[in-house]
Amino acid sequence: MFLLKRCAVQLPALLLFSLGVCLANAQKAPIEITADLTDAPRKLFHAEIDIPVSAGAVTLISPEWIPGHHMPSGPAGGITGVVFTANGKPLEWRRDDVNLYEFHLTIPAGVTTLHAHLDSIVTRRVSQRLAALEWEALMLYPAHVPVKDIPIQPSVKVPAGWGIGTALKPVSGGSYPVPPAGAVTKFAATNVEQLEDSPILTGLYFHEYPLAPSISPKHFLDVAADAPEDANMRPAVLAEVANLVREADALYASHHYNEYHFLLTLSDVAGGMGLEHGQSSDNGVGEKGFADDVHQLPESDLLSHEFTHSWNGKYRRPVGLYQPDFATPMQGALLWVYEGMTQYWGDVLAARSGLKNADEYKDGLAMVAAELDYTRGREWRPTVDTAVAASILRGGNRAWENWRRSQDYYFEGELLWLDADTLIRKMSDNKKSLNDFAKLFLGKGGNTGPLIVTYTFDELVQDLNQVVSYDWAKFLHDRVDRINPRADVAGLEQGGYKLVYRDKPSKSERMIQAAEGRRGGGVNCWYSIGLSVGADGTIGDVLWNGPADKAGLAPGEKIMAVNDKVYSGDALREAIREAKDSSKQIRVIVQADSFVSTMQIDYHDGERYPALERVDGTAGYLDDIIKPLTTPEKAPEQKKDDAE
Numbered sequence: 001m002f003l004l005k006r007c008a009v010q011l012p013a014l015l016l017f018s019l020g021v022c023l024a025n026a027q028k029a030p031i032e033i034t035a036d037l038t039d040a041p042r043k044l045f046h047a048e049i050d051i052p053v054s055a056g057a058v059t060l061i062s063p064e065w066i067p068g069h070h071m072p073s074g075p076a077g078g079i080t081g082v083v084f085t086a087n088g089k090p091l092e093w094r095r096d097d098v099n100l101y102e103f104h105l106t107i108p109a110g111v112t113t114l115h116a117h118l119d120s121i122v123t124r125r126v127s128q129r130l131a132a133l134e135w136e137a138l139m140l141y142p143a144h145v146p147v148k149d150i151p152i153q154p155s156v157k158v159p160a161g162w163g164i165g166t167a168l169k170p171v172s173g174g175s176y177p178v179p180p181a182g183a184v185t186k187f188a189a190t191n192v193e194q195l196e197d198s199p200i201l202t203g204l205y206f207h208e209y210p211l212a213p214s215i216s217p218k219h220f221l222d223v224a225a226d227a228p229e230d231a232n233m234r235p236a237v238l239a240e241v242a243n244l245v246r247e248a249d250a251l252y253a254s255h256h257y258n259e260y261h262f263l264l265t266l267s268d269v270a271g272g273m274g275l276e277h278g279q280s281s282d283n284g285v286g287e288k289g290f291a292d293d294v295h296q297l298p299e300s301d302l303l304s305h306e307f308t309h310s311w312n313g314k315y316r317r318p319v320g321l322y323q324p325d326f327a328t329p330m331q332g333a334l335l336w337v338y339e340g341m342t343q344y345w346g347d348v349l350a351a352r353s354g355l356k357n358a359d360e361y362k363d364g365l366a367m368v369a370a371e372l373d374y375t376r377g378r379e380w381r382p383t384v385d386t387a388v389a390a391s392i393l394r395g396g397n398r399a400w401e402n403w404r405r406s407q408d409y410y411f412e413g414e415l416l417w418l419d420a421d422t423l424i425r426k427m428s429d430n431k432k433s434l435n436d437f438a439k440l441f442l443g444k445g446g447n448t449g450p451l452i453v454t455y456t457f458d459e460l461v462q463d464l465n466q467v468v469s470y471d472w473a474k475f476l477h478d479r480v481d482r483i484n485p486r487a488d489v490a491g492l493e494q495g496g497y498k499l500v501y502r503d504k505p506s507k508s509e510r511m512i513q514a515a516e517g518r519r520g521g522g523v524n525c526w527y528s529i530g531l532s533v534g535a536d537g538t539i540g541d542v543l544w545n546g547p548a549d550k551a552g553l554a555p556g557e558k559i560m561a562v563n564d565k566v567y568s569g570d571a572l573r574e575a576i577r578e579a580k581d582s583s584k585q586i587r588v589i590v591q592a593d594s595f596v597s598t599m600q601i602d603y604h605d606g607e608r609y610p611a612l613e614r615v616d617g618t619a620g621y622l623d624d625i626i627k628p629l630t631t632p633e634k635a636p637e638q639k640k641d642d643a644e
């Protein structure tokens with residue numbers, strides 16, 4: 001275990017030669033940065049930055065490897081309008097020829113402060129009524145210096161009447177959470193590493209809800225929405241999120257933040273986000289994402305997942321995923337812990353908190369297990385390679401994704417940690433569980449402020465052995481590093497259930513389809529003819545070596561007709577039912593680029609949808625796992641001094 005305390009720095013020798021170190025050592029005063037978000041509705045942020053300097057060559061840099069993104073996604077390409085001045089006079093700059101995130105300047109004699117103005121073109125997390133600022137969009141700081149050693153004092157200006165939610169601490173003179181029009185809200189000085197980890201949410205329709213007042217330190221749900229009614233969270237949801245705080249407190253038995261803020265947007269244009277931070281999380285769902293149980297189900301583990309990351313990912317971080325700057329490439333080999341165990345606990349905590357119910361939890365596990373079992377790429381690619389290659393598997397075209405594999409370390413990790421949990425319960429006659437491991441591994445060191453403590457594979461194995469003695473190294477290597485053509489369903493079976501396929505979708509699958517309907521949800525015939533099809537007939541992916549693949553269909557093609565009927569989801573499902581137990585083939589007319597052809601799908605087993613079935617006479621550990629550890633509290637009162 002390697003402790004990376006902010007006060008104890010050991011610099012690699014080669015960095016001592018860099019000019020940046022001289023800059024940092026000389027730098028007593030913090031960088032001052034003011035983010036101006038008043039143009040957020042026009043998709044622009046602005047920044048004024050004062051950087052302490054001394055005469056000579058200076059290299060400034062903006063972040064490239066953003067923690068939690070697992071890829072080099074720094075927003076340097078969107079930074080525009082950069083003007084450097086010293087004592088009021090413009091200074092020339094030149095971008096580095098190799099590292100495009102670096103700016104080189106020469107500071108004239110007598111200058112102690114370099115001023116930088118920049119604009120940032122923002123394409124995500126902004127709407128006409130709200131914005132989320134991740135500070136990397138605006139930051140410039142000395143290159144080749146550990147970012148935790150660079151002091152910085154942030155301020156923000158938001159549109160008139162918009163509230164502010166953040167884990168940053170406002171200093172006296174600032175108003176919070178709704179500052180007066182035109183005011184600059186100043187926050188306490190921190191360092192570049194922490195500021196990058198401390199986003200700001202702002203919005204016109206803004207509410208800050210205190211959560212679970214009996215738990216220390218304080219927790220808040222900060223909500224900004226595009227419509228005023230959506231910012232009024234349902235009391236049931238507030239009670240469930242408060243339960244989440246109390247359940248995480250009981251499970252992890254520690255905190256690694258001074259105060260925690262769930263930042264949540266409800267917007268159809270700014271949504272689709274979940275990014276972890278140590279003292280907050282940046283969460284985005286659709287306008288109606290928490291309006292009713294149907295819309296809530298696909299989002300039910302979002303807050304619990306990102307909250308878990310405060311412990312697993314932020315506090316405890318795989319050694320390769322921590323780098324002292326945001327320029328050195330991160331190494332993702334242990335993402336099946338960072339993300340995979342977070343996926344496991346995120347779902348378990350959602351069920352323990354009531355954000356989803358027990359049936360929804362089990363239906364979700366069935367969908368995860370089935371999807372992984374039908375991922376044909378596992379015949380050539382081990383799970384560890386989906387983690388190592390995470391940065392080239394994010395985003396992009398989904399064609400043939402089941403043959404390529406995707407970021408499977410999330411859900412592979414969920415099944416793996418379920419396997420471990422149920423195995424520990426089985427070996428200890430249900431006296432020990434993965435709860436004990438979570439407390440040991442994620443709560444090590446007790447309560448701390450924001451802190452990063454790295455770990456290795458060996459420490460995982462040691463801590464698992466402290467819970468129950470077993471060959472955990474082999475257990476993990478077998479599941480992660482080896483080719484496993486079938487998914488790890490041992491956790492389901494040890495938990496008292498088995499994965500089965502039924503001719504109708506589970507209630508949860510129908511709810512998710514309904515929730516996603518307005519986003520163009522399609523038909524799930526993945527486990528029958530091996531196709532994922534959008535509402536308009538466009539093929540998302542084709543199961544490698546499945547019936548549709550054998551018929552010659554390909555991703556991106558569009559099904560125009562099924563058995564002489566114009567394409568619709570219902571027509572396709574009807575054709576699958578008609579072909580069941582008969583010799584009749586399913587005939588589709590398909591458009592590929594500018595050509596049309598007819599294809600025959602030879603499949604006769606009817607519709608198939610995954611579900612979990614209880615195995616009588618076995619221990620029901622799966623049901624034990626989702627039992628709450630605490631007793632629910634009454635929903636918190638809404639604050640009175642909020643914006644609209």
Ligand SMILES: [Zn+2]
Pocket residue numbers: 276305309338339342
């Ligand atoms: Zn995550």
